[in-house]
Amino acid sequence: xxxxxxxxxxxxxxxxxxAKSGTDHFWRQRLTAVANxxxxxxxxxxxxxxxxxxxxxxxxxxxxxLIAVIMLLFIISVTxxxxxxxxxxxxxxxxxxxxxxxxxxxxxxxxxxxxxxxxFAILTLSFKV
Amino acid sequence: MAETKxxxxxxxxxxxxxxxxxxxxxxxxxxRITGAALYFGTLLVAWWLxxxxxxxxxxxxxxxxxxxxxxxxxxxxxxxALMHHMLGGIRHLIWDTxxxxxxxxxxxxxxxxxxxxxxxxxxxxxxxxLFIGGPR
Numbered sequence: 001x002x003x004x005x006x007x008x009x010x011x012x013x014x015x016x017x018x019a020k021s022g023t024d025h026f027w028r029q030r031l032t033a034v035a036n037x038x039x040x041x042x043x044x045x046x047x048x049x050x051x052x053x054x055x056x057x058x059x060x061x062x063x064x065x066l067i068a069v070i071m072l073l074f075i076i077s078v079t080x081x082x083x084x085x086x087x088x089x090x091x092x093x094x095x096x097x098x099x100x101x102x103x104x105x106x107x108x109x110x111x112x113x114x115x116x117x118x119x120f121a122i123l124t125l126s127f128k129v
Numbered sequence: 130m131a132e133t134k135x136x137x138x139x140x141x142x143x144x145x146x147x148x149x150x151x152x153x154x155x156x157x158x159x160x161r162i163t164g165a166a167l168y169f170g171t172l173l174v175a176w177w178l179x180x181x182x183x184x185x186x187x188x189x190x191x192x193x194x195x196x197x198x199x200x201x202x203x204x205x206x207x208x209x210a211l212m213h214h215m216l217g218g219i220r221h222l223i224w225d226t227x228x229x230x231x232x233x234x235x236x237x238x239x240x241x242x243x244x245x246x247x248x249x250x251x252x253x254x255x256x257x258x259l260f261i262g263g264p265r
Contacts, residue, residue, distance in 0.1 A: 030222070030225065033218045034222065037215060037218070037219065044211070048257050049260070051257050051260050051261050052260065055181070055184070055188045055189070056185075058188065059181060062178070062181055071178075078171065079171065082167065082168045082171065086164075086168050114171045114172065114174075117175045118174060118175045120179075121175070121178035121182040124182040125181060125182050
């Protein structure tokens with residue numbers, strides 16, 4: 001340990017601290033937040049435009065390249081953003097180490113599963129068109 | 130040596146409940162609650178997309194659920210949460226630039242967030258109903 005370093009070895013062992021990546025969380029959170037604004041507006045427009053349409057029309061529109069790409073970007077940005085956000089909520093309120101770890105793992109699993117299922121559906125739709 | 134005593138009852142830093150509720154504070158709490166609600170709301174989006182990809186029958190299934198009173202209630206709540214969290218996020222991005230922290234500015238931002246989210250939600254639903262009612 002270099003002279004003057006007041007941190008304990010535990011910090012280096014656990015690898016859970018903000019060491020070397022303290023701003024990464026903040027930056028990704030803001031980056032996806034900025035991306036979410038136009039993507040959410042586009043998402044609302046798409047959903048409203050699809051209201052009441054039959055299945056064939058919905059497949060046609062959701063599967064068209066431009067809409068499919070916008071939807072994919074929306075899904076990727078939103079699921080990334082929500083994973084980071086829920087992580088903060090868990091870290092704020094769950095103080096039992098084991099429970100926290102389980103919930104953090106479940107959080108990532110949930111976000112990845114929702115994101116991948118949605119992305120898979122969008123790709124399936126665009127290959128049907 | 131004296132015996133080890135139980136730690137004295139020292140005052141802890143005050144928690145949320147001792148403060149008089151203020152608009153900016155409520156908006157901060159609501160921002161987190163809407164974020165958590167939207168987290169689970171993405172299940173609806175995934176369900177909707179998977180149903181559309183699965184075929185006409187599953188798509189009709191989610192359609193009939195969304196058309197029920199309960200389904201519409203969830204959708205209305207989802208719309209508001211989405212708009213509120215989006216505008217609240219923009220408020221945070223403004224704060225990130227170091228602006229909007231003055232007493233009047235932050236009150237104004239909080240009100241604009243609330244009024245904006247309700248207005249946008251109502252607007253989206255009016256347009257939504259017009260679309261459904263319109264020619265297909």
